[in-house]
Amino acid sequence: MPLDISDIGKEVLNTHYAVRGPIVARAKELERQGRKIIYCNIGNPQALGQKPLSYVRQVLALAQWPELLTLAPEAFPADALARAKEILDKSGFGLGAYSDSKGVPFVREAVAAFIRSRDTDSSCAVASDPEHIYLTDGASKAVQAVLRLLIAGPQDGIMTPIPQYPLYSATITLYGGRQVGYFLDEASGWSLSKAMLEKAYLSAQEKGIRVRAICVINPGNPTGSVLSRDNIAMVIQFAKEHGLSILADEVYQENIYRPEDRFVSFARVLTELGEKVLSLFSFHSCSKGYLGECGQRGGYVEARNVSPEVLAQLTKLQSVSLCANLTGQVLVYLMVRPPHAGEASRETFLRERTAILGELGERARLLAEGLSKIPGISCQPVAGAMYAFPCIRLPQGRTDEDYCMALLEATGICVVPGMGFGQEEGTAHFRTTILPPREQMEEVVDKIKDFHASWI
């Protein structure tokens, strides 16, 4: 007997991950048939033309083939050569050996230094311990490892925003836990309120669910919202009252586009509040921000207020598949330790970074404004991250899944239906990235406009 679909467990079968679901499969099929597809389904900047940072790639090339240090030093800036030497020296064996399961020690130390420096100012000193940092193959794997710790049985629930990034719902289902959704308020820019958290918590309790943790995505995916310091303090307070751990998905921390917003980390607010009991897991990634190095799979999680016994379990889980890829680990290092003032690459680095973030901000504005002007579509401002999540009014009986499939067939634009992220009953949305180049962005907005008028 071959392995049959009826043999597969219900956790696997029930797992859904919309960002790469049937609409994307259909897009690939159309592309094979020769159709031009604009992939707005996934935050994959370099697939839409974003260039990697020169410094980052120079150092990685040198680390891959160290002979270049002597064969072609003139092809590299002095600080890239020095950085590569430092990495080869400190890693001990370069990119080809397994590292510690938690990741190379000097990279974890650099991450801790980055967190301290990012979050400390004259009013508050934030500590960070490299032994509480784990380097992973992208942040997704880090989130999955932490959820694996948190979900001990089918009664265990994890609070996630609605709408949420489907990594969370997919992984919770796969691990046999319960997703406990709390709604974000679209009308007020997808804000987060204590009332909504309490409501979700109570309703889960009534169903016999043991709520274990709350996930917060800041800046928001798919919502594009940026949380205030007070909002974060409120979440911490809520988690504390109910004995929950917090998962803070902060992978878009560099992607903030409006002058009035700034990124505040959960680690910072936790420290401000003097909170020493509540467990916090914070995630970051090389795939987003201005690096956009999705394919290199670099990420980390920092754990706070987590006992050595629990950390030992996390280390053990990581050790079963040995370690994260070394290129991704080194990339994390370069993310947290960019060229400093006075170093040869500094100017190029700043120019490239500014250009990328400026361009993303401009596209975020163009897209949100453009979509908002379409009759029947409303779109909150895209304050951060890489997505718009517009609300669409649909004819009775039609779903946003129908809409997105029809949009793909009619225009070649590939977006993800709102139901893949979760939404208020009776509403419909789709998620689109802000990543198409500016000239293509206008085409995207125009095509959605024409399609919308014809379809509804």
Place this chain on the structure above:
Amino acid sequence: MPLDISDIGKEVLNTHYAVRGPIVARAKELERQGRKIIYCNIGNPQALGQKPLSYVRQVLALAQWPELLTLAPEAFPADALARAKEILDKSGFGLGAYSDSKGVPFVREAVAAFIRSRDTDSSCAVASDPEHIYLTDGASKAVQAVLRLLIAGPQDGIMTPIPQYPLYSATITLYGGRQVGYFLDEASGWSLSKAMLEKAYLSAQEKGIRVRAICVINPGNPTGSVLSRDNIAMVIQFAKEHGLSILADEVYQENIYRPEDRFVSFARVLTELGEKVLSLFSFHSCSKGYLGECGQRGGYVEARNVSPEVLAQLTKLQSVSLCANLTGQVLVYLMVRPPHAGEASRETFLRERTAILGELGERARLLAEGLSKIPGISCQPVAGAMYAFPCIRLPQGRTDEDYCMALLEATGICVVPGMGFGQEEGTAHFRTTILPPREQMEEVVDKIKDFHASWI
């Protein structure tokens, strides 16, 4: 309340992975205190001085920073430049973009071509379909993905050899399944007999376990044995009779040291037998063989006789964490498409490969012979893979865990206790790699000899 160890699920708590367990933790601690440690616990060739292949690193460096193609072409052989251009062209976006969840199509096509070419001769043509190949962050992740499909509930059992590589036992426990061990016969070079398979199967059935699959590791880890074609045919016959899937761990397929042995793949024997029903999953990796690129995390699984519906589930699971790292994917490409005759790097490639494999063979022989001569230790020949698994006679009441910890403290040699792999009741073993350089190998054998005499 912080996350507490009492909150962690039993699957996580019960998971054990000896290769990086407490003895390794103690070794790291001793190293921090200034002790010289010889890490024989893990097959990590580059950490013990093995050099990466020049061609592989040249192409990866060019793929990381394609400017080198124009800035410093004279630093590279012509075929490395051409190969890098081809990779950049065929991948579309280089190393920084997410690929398809299954992996970059042209790499999967190259893997399929490699399998066809490896397994086809005048007597039998073996087919391979790129759509049935998945590129993963090392083979470990591929094994885990397949076990995730196979274990649907707590009654599901997976047959593994005893001794086995603890990835299997750890993952089966983590996924809530049952490990069904079948013993290998140490006295006859760790051979595999149908009687032992039937015995294990029956005993599992009596316990109410639904056996789903059998894992075979060939060449063997930790045993160093190499299976014959007839042995493989017997396993296929056994699996067919009981409706099992097969997991064929073939990551050491290049590591065969004796002229009388050769690698025969399960795919080849399946084809010879005309078997079109039984599901086979075959694994391969860039971490072993002559590449030894453990840190780059490249691997793949090929599925045979698996329905599109089941493959769709595997694709979905892979999509939740997006894709394998692109450097690892490209490395798989370079593994299956090395320099051909007439290409500029051919000679260097052959020289480096021959030196590495020749050296490994020599160390395998030295180690097995050296250990065998120690009174109280017996060691089967190391015909393949990267390990010896000697049997040690211990005083009453002492375990191989005690032995390995004491060996570490006394000599700085870090090996893994046999109980981490499984062994016949009443026997004791340890696993050591064959990887220390030759001069160190003699030191290792001598130190074990002295330690053994003093400890028992």
